[in-house]
Amino acid sequence: MTIGSKTVASSAVSGSYGEIEAERGVVTLEQDVQFQEIEPERQLIAFDQDVWEVEPARQLVRFRQSVLQAGATEVVPVAYVTVGGVDYTATTALDTVVVSHTEDQSSTASVFLFFADDAVINIPSFHGKTLEISTHSDPSDINSEIIPLFTGWVETAKYDRDRRGIAINGSDLRDERLGREDQQQLQALTGGLYSNVTQREEAEGREYVTELMKTVSGSIGYNRDGSLLFHNWGTASGIDAVYGDADVAYDGVEVEFQTRSSIINSVDINIQYQYQRLRTLTTNVDAYKRRMFPVGIGFDGRAFDRNDMLQKLESFSPWELIRYTFYPLERFKSYFVGANRIYVTDAAWTEYGRTRYCQGIDATLKRRIAQPVRENYSMTIDAPQSIDAYSETVKGTELNFSLSVDYDRSNWEQDYKEGTQVSVTESFSYQQALADNRRDDLANAFDCAYAIAKKEIISSHRKNYVSFDRLQTIDQYDVGDVIQINTRIIQTTGQIVSLEYTFADGVRNTSYKIAVSYMDTEVAAPIEDYSRPDAPAKPGIGGLVGSSAVYNTNDGAFDIIIRDIQERYTDELEQDIDNEYSLPIENTSITLINGY
Amino acid sequence: MAIQWKLYTDAALTTPFIGTLSIVHYTDFSDNPQDFVLYLGNIDGDPADNGAWKLVRADDSDILLTITDTTPGSGHETTEIKLATSLLDLDTAIAGAALNLGSELISGVTAAQPVHIRVTNAVSIAGTSLELGTSINETVRRSAV
Numbered sequence: 001m002t003i004g005s006k007t008v009a010s011s012a013v014s015g016s017y018g019e020i021e022a023e024r025g026v027v028t029l030e031q032d033v034q035f036q037e038i039e040p041e042r043q044l045i046a047f048d049q050d051v052w053e054v055e056p057a058r059q060l061v062r063f064r065q066s067v068l069q070a071g072a073t074e075v076v077p078v079a080y081v082t083v084g085g086v087d088y089t090a091t092t093a094l095d096t097v098v099v100s101h102t103e104d105q106s107s108t109a110s111v112f113l114f115f116a117d118d119a120v121i122n123i124p125s126f127h128g129k130t131l132e133i134s135t136h137s138d139p140s141d142i143n144s145e146i147i148p149l150f151t152g153w154v155e156t157a158k159y160d161r162d163r164r165g166i167a168i169n170g171s172d173l174r175d176e177r178l179g180r181e182d183q184q185q186l187q188a189l190t191g192g193l194y195s196n197v198t199q200r201e202e203a204e205g206r207e208y209v210t211e212l213m214k215t216v217s218g219s220i221g222y223n224r225d226g227s228l229l230f231h232n233w234g235t236a237s238g239i240d241a242v243y244g245d246a247d248v249a250y251d252g253v254e255v256e257f258q259t260r261s262s263i264i265n266s267v268d269i270n271i272q273y274q275y276q277r278l279r280t281l282t283t284n285v286d287a288y289k290r291r292m293f294p295v296g297i298g299f300d301g302r303a304f305d306r307n308d309m310l311q312k313l314e315s316f317s318p319w320e321l322i323r324y325t326f327y328p329l330e331r332f333k334s335y336f337v338g339a340n341r342i343y344v345t346d347a348a349w350t351e352y353g354r355t356r357y358c359q360g361i362d363a364t365l366k367r368r369i370a371q372p373v374r375e376n377y378s379m380t381i382d383a384p385q386s387i388d389a390y391s392e393t394v395k396g397t398e399l400n401f402s403l404s405v406d407y408d409r410s411n412w413e414q415d416y417k418e419g420t421q422v423s424v425t426e427s428f429s430y431q432q433a434l435a436d437n438r439r440d441d442l443a444n445a446f447d448c449a450y451a452i453a454k455k456e457i458i459s460s461h462r463k464n465y466v467s468f469d470r471l472q473t474i475d476q477y478d479v480g481d482v483i484q485i486n487t488r489i490i491q492t493t494g495q496i497v498s499l500e501y502t503f504a505d506g507v508r509n510t511s512y513k514i515a516v517s518y519m520d521t522e523v524a525a526p527i528e529d530y531s532r533p534d535a536p537a538k539p540g541i542g543g544l545v546g547s548s549a550v551y552n553t554n555d556g557a558f559d560i561i562i563r564d565i566q567e568r569y570t571d572e573l574e575q576d577i578d579n580e581y582s583l584p585i586e587n588t589s590i591t592l593i594n595g596y
Numbered sequence: 597m598a599i600q601w602k603l604y605t606d607a608a609l610t611t612p613f614i615g616t617l618s619i620v621h622y623t624d625f626s627d628n629p630q631d632f633v634l635y636l637g638n639i640d641g642d643p644a645d646n647g648a649w650k651l652v653r654a655d656d657s658d659i660l661l662t663i664t665d666t667t668p669g670s671g672h673e674t675t676e677i678k679l680a681t682s683l684l685d686l687d688t689a690i691a692g693a694a695l696n697l698g699s700e701l702i703s704g705v706t707a708a709q710p711v712h713i714r715v716t717n718a719v720s721i722a723g724t725s726l727e728l729g730t731s732i733n734e735t736v737r738r739s740a741v
Contacts, residue, residue, distance in 0.1 A: 146614055148615070
């Protein structure tokens with residue numbers, strides 16, 4: 001690139017001095033001064049908002065009224081069966097009523113309804129209708145409390161010609177109903193986390209519940225009476241029932257230990273975060289030529305039009321001219337060639353000329369670069385108790401996530417002009433915030449990823465099961481309740497993962513399956529030490545680029561060279577951040593004695 | 597949404613009422629009348645009994661417990677049920693009428709609202725019915741502060 005103009009004096013002795021333009025008219029500035037009063041920032045409206053929780057209209061009491069013949073003996077039904085709000089107890093085969101509740105699954109029930117011979121079976125009376133099963137706490141007392149056992153809907157109904165009735169299976173439609181629950185309520189109830197980065201994006205309905213529960217070391221479902229039920233895994237909530245030898249059927253006790261291949265005691269998480277680091281590169285162009293530049297026996301007396309110089313520097317886009325200082329015009333004086341004196345009249349050396357021309361310029365230019373930066377976070381969650389118990393670090397599925405900031409680089413590299421900013425500091429901060437605006441998403445992703453890995457590890461350790469029956473009793477417990485069993489055969493504490501009620505001829509039983517978290521280790525449980533990884537120090541925002549300006553006498557102009565921008569300012573920067581965490585796992589003892 | 601105001605079988609609000617009140621009647625009406633009492637309160641949201649919550653209606657009208665019948669005109673009728681806030685008021689309560697609980701209820705054990713129920717069977721045919729019930733209208737729970 002060359003900058004130059006020839007200034008020819010009207011009465012030059014030798015050499016070329018350039019052209020002098022005609023003097024121009026006076027510039028008149030017109031200014032309107034307007035009166036301005038500043039109104040400070042202030043609050044105009046304060047919103048006082050209360051958020052009330054709605055409790056919907058609902059039935060509080062349902063009256064079950066049994067009218068008996070005068071003098072009749074009160075018969076306490078084995079169970080009450082209601083279909084579509086109608087009591088079918090009298091026509092239910094009470095030798096085949098089974099209700100099952102299992103963790104993370106729909107509760108089910110099965111009953112058989114008799115219908116009168118030759119009667120038209122009213123299909124709408126049961127198809128898709130509600131199904132409720134309950135029983136008295138005391139099977140001999142009609143006035144004893146009624147215990148709900150199942151609240152749901154008729155899922156399947158099959159006509160059995162041989163038995164002359166309909167075999168009905170009910171379901172509490174857990175997944176479908178969870179999908180209709182309020183998302184915020186579910187999050188508040190479970191403490192679950194959701195991120196578009198770590199879980200399925202824009203999940204709704206039952207998908208949302210599935211994604212939310214990935215971060216919860218617990219289970220959600222519906223209670224025996226149809227109300228929403230959530231429980232955290234573990235026995236920390238306290239023991240709900242203790243059963244001894246007299247409480248548990250001696251036969252039917254089963255203990256099933258965890259499958260070795262299902263153990264996971266370490267999970268690696270990788271999260272990449274990409275953003276733009278906004279840099280401002282600076283170069284200084286110092287172009288100076290003295291007026292009496294010696295060339296041969298004479299001098300190059302060129303000077304330069306200031307406007308031309310500015311225009312040329314401003315044409316270096318995307319470099320932006322920020323500051324400049326002209327080297328003032330110097331006087332071309334008489335000089336000697338040998339013994340001869342050369343007299344010079346410098347036509348440019350006037351008051352006008354000194355404002356019009358210059359000997360060069362010292363200018364600062366800036367160029368903006370949006371440099372991509374990738375932060376690679378690596379998180380390893382270990383369960384040291386399990387690693388000791390199984391003498392191996394068993395890795396679970398590696399979790400990989402990434403998120404990037406959607407920022408248009410041209411906003412910074414081309415559209416942004418420092419010279420037009422009221423406050424460079426504020427405007428830069430604003431742009432940088434736009435180019436790095438997903439830190440909250442990143443923080444949420446950390447939390448979600450950790451919770452997902454935590455659940456994976458914990459769930460793989462609570463698969464030791466103890467199953468037992470309690471005969472002639474219907475217990476009012478739910479999945480998630482904690483049972484301590486202290487019998488001659490088995491002593492341990494676990495959490496109910498399955499509960500089954502069975503009514504048959506002479507049978508009125510509650511069957512339990514409890515999950516026990518057990519490991520063979522003496523290693524103490526570590527303190528859970530999760531905290532979000534710290535962001536690394538951000539790269540610098542500045543940079544210097546070299547430049548040169550050399551006067552070329554042949555061209556009568558400056559050759560200006562701005563060097564190429566170094567790759568370390570433009571190429572993607574990678575920063576690695578590694579973190580390790582220890583996860584405690586509940587370790588409950590199991591005592592198992594062989595015998596009758 | 598989380599429902600905190602519930603019925604309990606005891607004034608200390610320790611035993612939740614399951615929802616079904618099972619009653620045995622006789623065709624000769626020898627069992628009439630039968631009285632029950634339940635307690636409407638909020639202990640889940642106010643275990644410390646600080647009166648932290650109010651239950652009101654969004655339009656500031658009174659909270660009502662109404663008697664419902666899924667099969668009006670047949671079987672048991674709403675006139676078999678009387679509701680009152682005290683045992684004494686049951687005698688003068690209007691059969692089948694809604695129970696007015698006032699414009700607000702306060703949370704906590706000490707503010708639990710007794711609901712007295714008197715059931716007088718009028719059906720002389722043996723059978724089991726689930727047609728009658730008692731419902732509460734839509735309310736809002738707000739901080740008492």
